[in-house]
Amino acid sequence: MKFITLLALMLFLTLVVSHIFNRLNLPAVIGQLILGVILGKGVLDIVKSTHEVELFAEIGVILLMFLAGLESDLKLLRKHLRPSINVAIMGVILPVLLTLVTALIFNINLKESIFISVVFAATSVSISVEVLKSLNYLSSNSGAVILGAAVADDILAISILSVMSGTLTGNFSAQKLLLLLGMWIGFGVIIYVAHRWIIPQIMKLSEYVDATHAPTIMALVVCMIFAYLADAVQLDAVLGAFVAGIAISNAPKYNEKINHNIETIGYSVFIPVFFISIGINLEFNSFFHDFWLILILTVTGIIGKLFGAGFGAKISGFDLKDSYIIGSGMISRGEMALIIAQIGFSVKLLSDEYYSAVIISIILITILAPFFLKHSISKKPLNSN
Template sequence: MGYIGTLSLILIVTAVAGHISVRMGLPAVIGQLLSGIVLGPALLGWVSATPFIKDFAELGVIILMFMAGLESDLQLLKKYWKPSLLVAVLGVILPVGVIDWCSQLFHLSNVESLFLGVTFAATSVSISVAVLKELNALDGKEGTTILGAAVVDDVLAVLILSLMVSLFGGQVGTSSSQSTNLGLTLAIQAVFFVSLFVVVKWLVPLLMKIGDALLVPTSVTLMSLVICFGLAYLADFIGLSAVIGAFFAGIAVGQTDYHEVIDRHIQPIGNAVFIPVFFVSIGLNMSFNGFLNDFWFIVVITVAAIATKLLGAGIGAKIAGFSWTSGYEIGAGMVSRGEMALIIAQIGYQGKLLSADRYSAVITAIILTTLIAPLLLRQSIHHQEKEKLEGSVHDH
């Protein structure tokens, strides 16, 4: 029963840390991420990344992205698909190129340098979603573009990773399947995205009506979770991120007449229990082993990771017609690497694409970008609001 004590400790510490963060004018996410670093191997060593914590955290990020999909405006997502594509593509190309070059300055091999570029090309939108929700900025044009771009971003990162593993790696086992024929994998993923249209349009509304007819408590919410976990599993099974499936499940359920009651039921489940564990689990990966030896490598990679996303995604947004202020907010929303980069780093480490002596330094850089991202996003949203306020004053 030790895991019950661990869960209790995580929940109380994240509640207090989140409260202190908000009182200091910071996003609650910062306190929750720092809780993982303090409780984990980096400092106190009271909590470790056990299979229980990992599974619980995975449920947390799936529920978080389902909530994001539930609150997303499908019409806005359709409207901003071109900017999302531009933001994602430039936000992948720049990190891959610059971090590849930076890594070679530290005498990493060509393959390892390229792999690091791919690792930092991925975006963990789940951190940004938490901040956007907290500041009620999720359903604006910038928030919508960030969500759309993050989905494209994850798909691109997974495709590049699949290609690298096929060309340079050993037989790497991901959470879904062994490295197989790349062409077949791409075809299956294409079919998945095409079939999402059928799921959103017809299947989910039908399932929700069936759920409504069941004579059990909260049957509608139960059916929505079945849809969420089912699509998350399918996405993971074909080699995509589970969060992509959960996000589209949220969008599909959000189009039905039941979205308000589901949102009201899901929020307490996610925010009270599962999501805090997810944020803590990221902090648990932090370690100060060899920190001083790799200090400059960590600093350079962290700065490059932040700057390339800010610039790449920001320039993509500007080309798509956004202002520089909006471009900065969108870029800030794409900075966080979180669980996506951690998973890719782990796959690369297992597949001999990332050496053991650099692994800890790379994990540290990923967590530093994840900690800094919410601060940048919050500051950019406040700057945007200030600019709008000044504009309305001038208009009058």
């Protein structure tokens, strides 16, 4: 019952902070992220990272990215495939270089510096998706590039992590890398086959099932299966959920009611818990001791993605305003960077001495990212896109 009580508290406070931030004309997600910091270890220590909280948070981010897929235009994503790749590549190179230089300046050993730079290469688009959705910008050209680049960035970050962690721990082998690539190719084949033939038939059949909200339930089943498959091939589960959303949105029997029902399920319970969960582990014990390292990692983390991804958009033909939007949309690190940091910490690539500083920087960047995206979009309204 303790978790039920905490869940009620989190959902009620989410309503309160969302109302306040919406009235202030700021993305509600910022309030929810800050709420997580207040409820977590750093301030009140009311909500802890229990199995239940982590489970609800994981379902929340899966549903959020599934909704992003449902609301995405596949033709627009295909149209902007090359710009998305340019944005992803440039949005990885510059943050890696800036973070590596920063870590070396602070006399962190080379091996740990390299790993920290990999942590800050990752992008977590889930926060940006929420801001884009709230501003009705998800289906714009810039929104499509951000989503496409996030998928490419996800694959790039995991590839770099696999090679780097294997090399730095002495466990790297070409065979492991080929196996990983083989699994990704197999996943791609499954996606293509399911998208072309299996999912359309499943969604048609669901219309004839005599059960309440059968098409919505079937859509959720597909979402969870794709999330599981993506995780099984060492990709992020949210990538699978996003792809599932795109596949279902292009199925003949897809309708807006499915989107509405899943949005209701997600935003009523799971998605708020995900946003709160990001900040609950933030501690300020080492904040003043590592103040300058945290500050510079945060600043370079923002600059690296903003200018790196923005430059990738500019060389792909976007104007400065759109490049600013795309760069801002790639700033957030969120759960992807936190997961990579946890992996490094578990295999001793990230030491106790710098672990807290890295985590604090990731969370600060994640909280600040929506401000940049909101500001960039305010400079170019949707009707001028």
